[in-house]
Amino acid sequence: EVQLVESGGGLVQPGGSLRLSCAASGFTFSGIWMKWVRQAPGKGLEWVANIKQDGSEEHYVDSVKGRFTISRDNAKNSLYLQMNSLRVEDTAVYYCATGRGTYWGQGTLVTVSS
Amino acid sequence: QAVLTQPASVSGSPGQSITISCTGTSSDVGGYKYVSWYQQHPGKAPKLMIYEVNNRPSGVSNRFSGSKSGNTASLTISGLQAEDEADYYCSSYTSNSIYVFGTGTKVTVL
Numbered sequence: 001e002v003q004l005v006e007s008g009g010g011l012v013q014p015g016g017s018l019r020l021s022c023a024a025s026g027f028t029f030s031g032i033w034m035k036w037v038r039q040a041p042g043k044g045l046e047w048v049a050n051i052k053q054d055g056s057e058e059h060y061v062d063s064v065k066g067r068f069t070i071s072r073d074n075a076k077n078s079l080y081l082q083m084n085s086l087r088v089e090d091t092a093v094y095y096c097a098t099g100r101g102t103y104w105g106q107g108t109l110v111t112v113s114s
Numbered sequence: 115q116a117v118l119t120q121p122a123s124v125s126g127s128p129g130q131s132i133t134i135s136c137t138g139t140s141s142d143v144g145g146y147k148y149v150s151w152y153q154q155h156p157g158k159a160p161k162l163m164i165y166e167v168n169n170r171p172s173g174v175s176n177r178f179s180g181s182k183s184g185n186t187a188s189l190t191i192s193g194l195q196a197e198d199e200a201d202y203y204c205s206s207y208t209s210n211s212i213y214v215f216g217t218g219t220k221v222t223v224l
Contacts, residue, residue: 044218045160045203059212095159101150102171104159
């Protein structure tokens with residue numbers, strides 16, 4: 001059974017940092033692109049970033065470029081999102097998903113507030 | 115980056131067919147075959163319904179179908195059922211090597 005389990009969300013002050021993790025199981029993690037997608041409360045989906053199988057290529061939406069870093073550890077079947085200089089508008093549920101979007105995690109809530 | 119334009123809401127009676135449009139540009143929807151559709155029920159993670167314009171993942175009902183013409187993609191739900199009531203989002207690869215989502219459409223089963 002495929003599972004994606006996010007963790008690391010929580011409450012952080014503006015300007016702070018958080019690192020999200022996504023533990024994958026049930027498929028060949030090292031063989032596919034992975035991505036992060038977020039959804040602000042009551043709003044639509046926003047694609048955030050993705051990363052190639054071997055970590056050699058990454059892409060980001062403009063609003064997070066220079067602040068967020070996506071990474072992966074294929075030996076640990078894990079995906080990460082390092083979020084720095086967080087803003088109030090980064091408040092959202094963050095989902096990890098396989099590149100095509102076939103499998104998604106349950107999401108982790110990040111709240112940026114003073 | 116610009117998002118793709120979808121109607122805010124679409125409704126239909128059980129058994130009817132409905133179509134949701136997703137309008138972009140030649141730099142996204144019109145330029146690539148990588149258009150996907152997702153269904154999202156309240157409080158749940160999105161579920162992939164269609165990928166690469168018109169392909170259904172294993173386990174997705176054949177009542178769901180996708181198509182594309184020019185810069186507009188479409189999702190058709192035939193034989194509408196109560197369980198189809200949800201939010202639907204399109205997504206496309208773009209010339210900037212990133213993906214964008216549509217604005218989302220709330221489907222109501224009357």
